[in-house]
Amino acid sequence: MEDLDLWKNIKDGNKGALKKLHSKYFYQMCLYTIKSTEGNTALAEELVSDCFIKLWEQRNKIEIKNSVEHYLFLMLHNVIVDHFRKKRILTEPLLEKDFIAPANEKEFDDQKQYARLYKAVKKLPSQCQKVLELAVYESLSYNEIAEKLHISRNTVKTQMGRAYKQLREMLDPKDFNFFLLIKKKNSH
Template identity: 45%
Template sequence: MPHDWKEIQAGDEEVFKKVFDSYYQPLCLYANKILNDIDLAQDLVSECFINFWEKRTSIEIRTSFKNYLLLSVRNISLMHLRKSGEKLGNSQFVIQELEYVEDYVNELEEEKQIVRVHQAINKLPEQRRKILQLAVYNNLSYKEIATFLGISVNTVKTQMGRAYRFLKEELKDDQLTLFLLFGSNFE
């Protein structure tokens, strides 16, 4: 999400809304675990996003964007508990919950990436999609694919090249996912 952060810093409200929509619910669940008050958690998470937007040009993120949001919510929640005089509880609990929420947010991001890749693959013409799936998911060589489908090796090569070019364009904002899925063949 580094490109999102730069766009937000530049004042792109649409990107900010997209980030808000992606992270608001998991952050509220996390804050609620600390505060045990969902209404207060929602208020504090909203406050975090408002502060984040207002101070976006001066904020320096040294960790990941997601970790910055998680730490902001944790800090504002703990500050609220301190100010209200409530017990902070077990700090180990807070650390465990931070890790849990990080894992949850990571899973959501991975699921979104996987869905995007599958949607892009499903846009390919049927034969091209089959060839790509046999090469990537079944780890078949071009020769094995050609034999299996009863087509020439050159046709397999041509279709794979077209599939890669299409996916590279379709998923141009997510090159890391492409590399992880398809390896150096995708370059």
């Protein structure tokens, strides 16, 4: 179902359509938000959920004629700005640089790729996921990961091998190569 059809059904009060829209964009929106929340996944998920609640509650007042996706990201941007405005001390001014501008089409494509990677990593067994995240996101060596998780270096190596194998099976080659590029970029 196309986004504009989903939107029409949401305006008509169809919660199933809202759920479909939520499923389609949730991870992508979380990845966008994580950048603004300095990696706080729980806060990012909360802000994205707030965005969908607001969308549902204000569905009768909202007019979307072109891109539902673009509207969602504009709405999310405003939810993020509002959140940080409320958190700041009144004497501290908000700076434009504190917020990420809504994405253009190329950035939407990149975010979709990140969302697919995020979903795939979350499907890995717990130990594989921990090891992979420490290696990729924190750029830790196998020895540092072993020390941090209180496991042997060989276990780290085995878990990384399993993670790569499973990701290669879950992702299409373009997304897997994108993952390798991210890993390489983060390891410098």
